[in-house]
Amino acid sequence: MDYEKVIRRIYEESMPYWGKGKVADYIPALAEVNPRQLGIVVDTIDKKSYCVGDTDVPFSIQSVSKVFTLSMVISHMGEELWQSVGREPSGNPFNSLVQLEHEQGVPRNPFINAGALVITDRLISLYPRPKEAIIDFVRSLAGTDDIYYDHNVARSEREHADRNMALAYFMKSFGNIHNDVETVIDVYCHQCAIAMSCADLARTFLMFANRGVNPLTEKRVLTVSQSKRIGAVMATCGFYDESGDFAYRVGLPGKSGVGGGIAAYMPGKLSVAVWSPELNSFGNSLAGIEALERFTTDIGSSIF
């Protein structure tokens, strides 16, 4: 398969989507990004890498970070984790608080904000220096130290965290947040503010494609079972209210962030990361999803 050629063509075909979406603007630090950027990277588990476009520009990974914190926590807690957070799709956004109330403070899955806050809370209990631990984990997956917290973004997130504060206090009232809410929100705002390039992001997802083993270090990060299971959660819950649609159109486990990044993978084969800042109405990268749909169509391969 000539991935180079495939992604070049996709790059050309996806550029026309520039201008049809909207850059995230809920915090100033994100609103400033140049929207006319698109990067596509494919890494195979036999260590080849293909890239086109803006693949070296660091961007804010936002919710993609939830996959990393989930991996860190599940590798310690195992199945016990699922007593505090579910693994079912959440239905639609307006339900999030209803469901939290109805289901006694247990969020539906680790990728809605409430669930990610529970994961971060547990991570704080597990690691004495949680912020260092997270960035170290991501760096080790990417095989580079060129990944950092964008403190400008983190500060901006913190200033606009009222809703996440509400979620955290609400779950605390049910006993499902164990640490100080301010601390949980601080760590959470930092993990969302991780800045890394599309090329580095693709590399981090190779570990999932490789069923839990970091192909760079050949160290096992997750058990085969844990890796597959996180994949299942990504496939059913990774794209907010567009999760079903992403499965339908793209057909890969993956995770998106409002910074415009999406990482996905084909088990046993490859990882793919795309980045383009403009979002569709669901908060997922518009050109990114187009590019990924073309990708699985062109290579004639998805998990379905």
Place this chain on the structure above:
Amino acid sequence: MDYEKVIRRIYEESMPYWGKGKVADYIPALAEVNPRQLGIVVDTIDKKSYCVGDTDVPFSIQSVSKVFTLSMVISHMGEELWQSVGREPSGNPFNSLVQLEHEQGVPRNPFINAGALVITDRLISLYPRPKEAIIDFVRSLAGTDDIYYDHNVARSEREHADRNMALAYFMKSFGNIHNDVETVIDVYCHQCAIAMSCADLARTFLMFANRGVNPLTEKRVLTVSQSKRIGAVMATCGFYDESGDFAYRVGLPGKSGVGGGIAAYMPGKLSVAVWSPELNSFGNSLAGIEALERFTTDIGSSIF
């Protein structure tokens, strides 16, 4: 892979789950079934078949029928269908009506009852003799005429259809049911009452494993794309509120019914059907899900 040996062992290991679930009893006709039955069938696309246990006993396929009607309708309507029914997971059951109200009568996906009723309504518009068309379609996939409507079950369903009547009238009030509600419910109660064996059910799902081509007749039933997309909907929505859990534990696209049947498949490889009447708290076959989890673990293969 010695599937024969694998499913024999799984059969032995799954029998101990007998007595831990509960046979569906919302209609008398279903409550009468002997609970201590378990059948497992694996069919490969190279036309081998492996079976163990009660694989020739006809049972009520119930909601598994929703996959067949969806296939029939999508092959006619294509993407246009998705204007009347979504393809996103539905969150939890208590939401079903909220979401219908909130989303103006458009059900979240074709596998919740509301969505299946919309599909049946469209099927009635497309086929002059809808009940004959459905049974013919299923027979052609299974390659046998030994599949029939259990009129006793259908009548019993009809007598307990108040809630489905409510759903249908509610959607009709939004203009999303086009035919007479009584007719829609009648056809729907019949499709749920299709009786067939586990062996026949496995054969019907080979078409999905074979990417839309019926391997028995080599006739294309769905386009490759339609087949994969129905698989994506099964993977994200096929097991009610246990869909995420099924993806997590089993990792195959599939569909269950309250008659205790589950059909699933591994794209490009095989289909698998299990049947055991006792259900877990989510309304899915208890021993059936156990058996399938062991199956994908033992063969070391799932879509993730």
Place this chain on the structure above:
Amino acid sequence: MDYEKVIRRIYEESMPYWGKGKVADYIPALAEVNPRQLGIVVDTIDKKSYCVGDTDVPFSIQSVSKVFTLSMVISHMGEELWQSVGREPSGNPFNSLVQLEHEQGVPRNPFINAGALVITDRLISLYPRPKEAIIDFVRSLAGTDDIYYDHNVARSEREHADRNMALAYFMKSFGNIHNDVETVIDVYCHQCAIAMSCADLARTFLMFANRGVNPLTEKRVLTVSQSKRIGAVMATCGFYDESGDFAYRVGLPGKSGVGGGIAAYMPGKLSVAVWSPELNSFGNSLAGIEALERFTTDIGSSIF
């Protein structure tokens, strides 16, 4: 108190509201009414009557009928009724179905549609000829036979009853509708289609002002306690999602209908009916509510 003068001035002041609302148009039979009409009638329990404007034109009383059916049923069933229907305000409209689901088919109060359907269902169980019984009851309160079912409206209601059919079947699935749904809807569509004049409507509410005794016949219709209690339900639930606002602005127990009629009363003193077809966004008569607010302000008397 010179009621004549008061209502004359209010009539002048309320006419400018013509054209600012919208006549109910969900059924053709209601949409045809001439919007530029306004009638105001005050009846005192010492048998004086004051009227201004279009007080002799029969109009469709719609939901005001719910007060009459409730009175008929409570006089038979007493407190036992409250096991099948609540007496708490319903929150907002989008909740209606959520709450029915959450509260197992028991509607919040007898004035939301679901609750009114339960009342009509019970009335059918209590009276062999329910439609005759209802019209007779209203005629006896008004002291005239000049009140009738507008069969054109009733038929039109029946043709647009999908949502009420949905509610009835939904409650039937919980066992809270005892009669055939078609019959319940038929009687309900008829009670909504009762046609009577504003003058007659005011007279019917004198019974409540007179604490349960029909002042025309001096016959007791409700016990003092029943009469007061129905008043309490009117005061908290009589105006859909504008109930709190009506209490706040007008301060009288009352009931409105989408035909543009409102009946209210001051306990121990008087009844008042207004009619003007144009509705505000809550489905209550726009000029009618204005007129009633001015009325309690001008007479310096409300229940608060």
Place this chain on the structure above:
Amino acid sequence: MDYEKVIRRIYEESMPYWGKGKVADYIPALAEVNPRQLGIVVDTIDKKSYCVGDTDVPFSIQSVSKVFTLSMVISHMGEELWQSVGREPSGNPFNSLVQLEHEQGVPRNPFINAGALVITDRLISLYPRPKEAIIDFVRSLAGTDDIYYDHNVARSEREHADRNMALAYFMKSFGNIHNDVETVIDVYCHQCAIAMSCADLARTFLMFANRGVNPLTEKRVLTVSQSKRIGAVMATCGFYDESGDFAYRVGLPGKSGVGGGIAAYMPGKLSVAVWSPELNSFGNSLAGIEALERFTTDIGSSIF
């Protein structure tokens, strides 16, 4: 009317309810109170006072304080207030967060916690020293300085305020809380911790019975209209999910608190306060509501 005799008899009849309810125990400071206490006080606007039982024991007024802060804020802001908080009943408790989300951070009414927090927030903006202002206001209505903040209760409230913190942050995310959340919660926990006797509480409500004029000082506190309107909000929203039931059984505008106090009034005539610590399942004083129901029955007078 021999109120003395009436309330003596009611006192005797209400004592048997001791032991059938449950003292509020969500904070230790409230759980310690001796449950076998009951006080009943009636004050008439012609300055007579009748009391029986434990009418001089200070207790925590809790949510009754919401009436005082509402009065303080509405006297400054007038009708403009209703852009930030509604005046409609809230339906049932499980909706509170749904509705906040659905209605963009505007609480349904000033007596649910979310609404009371908005009122306290505005009060903080209006008064440089809000805690002093509140206690001064209550003292001036009661005509005594013997009313104080129970700092033990306030501290305990603050330690269990996670849910109110969640509500406040949630509304802040919609821009409907203007001050620092910690400050809002601090003032709110204090207003709930006001300690006063049943006798003093009855006196404060005379102002409402007297249509906005403090009968002790003859100073106008609220306009007639404001006073009546707060009465309307009490009548429709004053007793959580038992508001409709309270209107139905008692028929007076009033407000309850989980400390076991209830204050109510008959416009133009009298105020009445009852206190008994044990609560029913709705969080309202069990013996208190019984006593008030008997009271309006015995004096043959309610607003209906």
